[in-house]
Amino acid sequence: MKYKSQKVAYWFFAACMGLLALQLVYGFIMGFAHMGFDGLHSIIPFNTARATHTNLLVMWLLTGFMGSAYYIIPEEAERELISVKWAYVQLIALLVVGVTAIIGFHFNWWEGRKFLEIPRPLDYLVVVDVLLFIFLIGGTIWRGKRYTTTSMVLFFGLLMTALLYLPGMIPTDHQTMDSYWRWWVVHLWVEGVWELIMGAILSFLLIKQTGIDREVIEKWLYIIVGFTFLSGILGTGHHYYYIGTPRYWLMIGGIFSALEPVAFLGMAIFAIAMAKKGGRTLDNKTALNWTIGCSVISFVGAGLLGFAHTIPQVNMYTHGTLVTAMHGHMAFWGAYAMLILAIITYTMPIMTGRKIQDSVMNAFAFWVSNIGMICMTVAFGIAGIAQVYMERKLGLDFLGVQKEIEVHFLGLVLAATLFTAGVIAFIWNFIRYGLPMDSKR
């Protein structure tokens, strides 16, 4: 660790681990409910479990991005963070707001718009907190010794993430408008500005791990994020097919979103090619596994499985079914969850000075969580296709169809158990690293 202030990242990553663990608990509650075991219904009805599951996901990913930025920016800008104290304040404030929101979900306090369930008063607090974060990172870059492409792309991605939260707060009484603006947040995040963050973090990891010249890597970074925006911005149209918006979106959304996988393919080829070319002897194989794995699984989950239902004629039948859940899981896991687990795996030995990154347990974590996630995707996929066929093609009753596909949720829960075993191993290994070096008494 070159700069002392980089160790704030540790506490952000520790928070990630806690939130991730809790997210999975709520995933199981829903998996069981789909199987017919809804014993918790009176305390945690499905909508509470769902809002908690997805908001914890978004929260730990954002926390992870922030931690990554606090680690990467000092090293790129070649100076300490402008304030460590405020970075801790920012983390604690974020956690307090997040936990308040989640407790609120258990008492019917929310906004009821998918992924943006956080109640309005808390939205403002989130905005303030993120502005503080942007200020700390921006200030560090501003006063730094050098501006690198990696840090600028990362900063721009984070800034746009903050700004794009605002359209989600535009008040409206119209369901279509509500949905229209919601996608400016949800879609333009995951298929737009978060890909910038992803590209930048991958570049940082590759520069550090392969020793390839920064100029080469950063050149490709521009090309990849160029493709992201070229396809992703107008690709938002794939959510405007059937919500009461004009018909031309079928054409525009269809064409541009069909090009979105190109950026993910680019990311995968880029990571694999750089890792192959790199001459450095590796002292952290697991981190490179997570780095390459991230680029590959995101191509499968977001690129291929996204493409599978993005054509309007297909989406007409799959829109709002378990097929979407199949895609959502693998895309989020591959692109963003694995990205954060990659940077955690890379930074932990450096921050704590303990070299247990290539332990059996850490290798187990990588393989078992990924195999588990692939099996979960298959289970959701089969359930989804069966649902689409019976409900949308044959016109059978919703609940009757759900009865038929209950068995696939047994498959889901088994796969999720495997996946969870991997995640537990990861968290256990995280704990074994102990605290960052100079905070030890």
Add this chain to the structure above:
Amino acid sequence: MFSKSQAKAFFLVGTGLCAGAFILLTIDTLKRIPKQTYSQNLTDEAIRGKHLFETNNCAGCHTILGEGAYYAPELTKVYERRGESFIESMLRDPEAMYPGQRKMVQYKFTDSEIKDLIAFFKWIGEMDLNGFPAKPDVMRPAVQTEALPEHMVSETAKLVRPKVFDQMCTACHSVRSQGGTVGPALDGVGTRRDLAYIKQWLISPTSLKSDSKMPKMPLSDQDISELTSYLSQLKEVN
């Protein structure tokens, strides 16, 4: 091949053009949405209904316009599919309409709140959604043979299926293997039961079977007589 500054220019120009186009399209879309969604029919009632839908996070179990959760039925066309009185009883007591099934939250809505939610569903159901939800397009054998078996034709020539049957009864009962499975299939009920029995059953199931699991349905006298004549014509086929 190409330099880093060319790569940067590609990124900046591409992003600028696409963002510009997206903003222009958004302006156009905002102008067209009111016409396409019949905003003039968006009454105060429906707006309050939307608000209730949102503050109770109904979309945490259901989808609407195809967005939401995958645990409970799509609600975009629920007004047409089930009709007012079914939705009303559903919102009063979900267990009454679907006993022993997957659970919905029991809300304590007032009469006017229920009206608001129904107005909201009515408005949503009328929107022009470019064809969503698609009509089921794979024919099942049971549907293909909508033409009845020979020996029934004469008797059932006047067999019209009342709309209220599709809205209220198919949630639990099937006819020709279409519909729900909570109650028994009603094929052949006209042979099993006589007209008076069916009529009395519809007026009050518990008057005939004290532990009946079928709820008393909110039916008008006209509905009951239409249903009774329809059901009594569903004769055993063999």
